[in-house]
Amino acid sequence: MGFFEKLKAGLSKTKKALFGGIEDLFKRFRRVDEDLFDELEELLITSDVGVETTEELLDKLREKVKEEKIKEPEEIKKILYAELRAMIGEGDELHxxxxxxxxxxxxxxxxxxxxxxxxxxxxxxxxxxxxxxxxxxxxxxxxxxxxxxxxxxxxx
Structure with missing residues (x-):
C-alpha cells in the first residue's frame, strides 16, 4: 500500500462527511431539478471541494442530464462519483x-x-x-x- 493510499485511508472521517452528505442529499430528492443542483453545490463548497471544482462538476452533471435525459437523482449520483474518482485518481507513492x-x-x-x-x-x-x-x-x-x-x- 502506497503512502498516499495509507493517508487516504486515514482521512476516512472527512470522506464520510462528504459522501454521507451526498447520500443524504440524493435520498431526499425524487426528481432532477435545479433545487437538487443548488443543494449539491452548497454541499460541495461547504465540504471544501472548492468553487472552481464544484462548478466544473455541476457543469458536467448538467450536461449529462441534458444529453442522456436523466430523470432519476440516483443516476446523477453515480455520475458524480465517477467524476470525483476521475478527478482524484489513484494515490502515488511519496518519493x-x-x-x-x-x-x-x-x-x-x-x-x-x-x-x-x-x-x-x-x-x-x-x-x-x-x-x-x-x-x-x-x-x-x-x-x-x-x-x-x-x-x-x-x-x-
Missing amino acids: LTTTPSVILVIGVNGVGKTTSIGKMAAELKSQKKKVIVAAADTFRAAAAEQLAVWCDRAGV
Whole structure:
C-alpha cells in the first residue's frame, strides 16, 4: 500500500462527511431539478471541494442530464462519483529524493491538515525517516499544541 493510499485511508472521517452528505442529499430528492443542483453545490463548497471544482462538476452533471435525459437523482449520483474518482485518481507513492526534504501543507480551515500532518509524520517515522514538524498556523489558538499532541502520538 502506497503512502498516499495509507493517508487516504486515514482521512476516512472527512470522506464520510462528504459522501454521507451526498447520500443524504440524493435520498431526499425524487426528481432532477435545479433545487437538487443548488443543494449539491452548497454541499460541495461547504465540504471544501472548492468553487472552481464544484462548478466544473455541476457543469458536467448538467450536461449529462441534458444529453442522456436523466430523470432519476440516483443516476446523477453515480455520475458524480465517477467524476470525483476521475478527478482524484489513484494515490502515488511519496518519493523523498533529497535530504532534507520539506513537505508544505496548506489549505482552508477545518479540512484536517493538522491531523494529516500527524498521520504523515507517523508513516514516515515507521519508514525509519527522521521527522521534524513545525507549526505555522498563526491564526488558530492551540494549533501548535494540537500538532504537538499528534507528534507525540506518532513518536516524533
